[in-house]
Amino acid sequence: MGEFDLIARYFKRPAKRSPLGVGDDCALLAPAPGMQLAVSSDMLVEGRHFLSTVDPLRLGHKALAVNLSDLAACGAKPLAFTLALALPSVDEAWLEGFSRGLLALADAHECELVGGDTTRGPLNICITVFGEVPTGQALLRSGAKPGDDIWVSGTLGDARMALEMFRGKLTLPPGLAQLARDRMEMPTPRVALGLALRGIATAALDLSDGLAGDLRHVLEASGVGATLDADAAAACMAASRHSEFAALALSADARRALVLSGGDDYELAFCAPTSARARVEQAGHATGTAVTRIGSIDVQPGLRWVDANGQALTQQQFLSFDHFG
């Protein structure tokens, strides 16, 4: 199958909202008047971001989900995306599954595939996603203010638990194994929550490299520090509410490590004034997304961790997953 047949068979669909979609030198996008365009690119590499054994349908989902998560963190409404794909060979079963997972999530968010590229090469998936946000209303990393609460959405640390399982460092009973694997392979981009937080959150970002490392980007961009309750964060593991969890007998430190230096969560961390607590909880409720308060912004630079009793945690080993670390 040639390159053009491949595109036509698996990825080309009539443009619904964009003026011009797949099949010309460029796609054309027309943001509505008064809107800025939010743009983000993520590249996924086999062995680094996913295992070669992953179900291609799940990989298609995840490849778009991690990009939609960036839009969510900006409070942008998804519009369209491009897909550049390097494939070692043309495997039709793989392409069928991949495109099905990808386009199902795209449809769920009314986010249209408008163009891209295919080539032969080591498996590599690069998606660039476009969303729109009213001018001046994007959620940035730079707006956190001393006294703000720090919140996280959804559940944290479960994807990292799956990674430790695949690395052979953790043996999980079947129910937990499935839960962890689902969180790693099928993240849920918090698009609706991001939209609901416009005008409420002072700063936001998406969690891809682990809470402890990612939060530093907000602190640096905002010129502030923070105190965080590591155990409030650790309680956000979905696994911790599973009937099989107690038998694992994980130490408090192990739980903290999974959650704080986890990675692959694709949840939002965001800041909001204490006066907005009811509005944040309402935004979570309205969008069906759990929101958990885990700390507050300080004037003093740096990130301080405390346990559930407010005692400082001396063990500062919650390092971020850094791709070139």
Added chain:
Amino acid sequence: MGEFDLIARYFKRPAKRSPLGVGDDCALLAPAPGMQLAVSSDMLVEGRHFLSTVDPLRLGHKALAVNLSDLAACGAKPLAFTLALALPSVDEAWLEGFSRGLLALADAHECELVGGDTTRGPLNICITVFGEVPTGQALLRSGAKPGDDIWVSGTLGDARMALEMFRGKLTLPPGLAQLARDRMEMPTPRVALGLALRGIATAALDLSDGLAGDLRHVLEASGVGATLDADAAAACMAASRHSEFAALALSADARRALVLSGGDDYELAFCAPTSARARVEQAGHATGTAVTRIGSIDVQPGLRWVDANGQALTQQQFLSFDHFG
């Protein structure tokens, strides 16, 4: 060096025109009122699109040039781009050269790096470029009309000559070797010509996979056919005007093959009414770009080649370079 240091050192510069550049979850773009955004993605893979021995400065240039060429083919003015980069290791000399070549071309076109991604993996460069074009004025592939002239910009076939040299199939004297290599490694995106052709050209596309194959996309999108003078096209080789060329003693067929199934030209092919010949030549002159008339659009579907004497060429071996061929 960590991922974030790498971005800061080589790629982060203050946003000049975009509301928000590198360093948040998304970049923000604000197209001017009445403008559509033209978007294109290209992925370059080592061994497929460039040799491992290429000067990284030239690779940086080419990676952006092939994307700017897509904007040129739409008549769009470059605005911004994202860069996703998979690197097998952090090689500072390589990054220094690559970023210098990339950003020099970006500056020349006032096209701003606004975001992207870096990861470890087999070398892969994925750029998504954004340009703006007044609503309804984009040059598309679908507007060619019977009777239109077919034009090409610049020079054709020289990059393919370099490829044949690197493959060991052609031995070139030093002057020609340098010329061919320069055309392969440092293509010139015809951005100014694309802008000048707005309102004149009825259809356009950029030549990346070879004239004969690429033109079929215009014919199919426009529902027309074409008759082309293979020797008028072959005369577009820059090499053919070099003092060392005659000694090569290439056959007419070899010259035609280099030009017609060449690839990597990054020139524009476009159509325009015969009444617009003076305006096309003026657009070429004003932008310092050679323009050559090589044929005309027919009602009858398909692509017919003739030689300089108008004799049909029976040898139809000018196949396009198809990445999955």
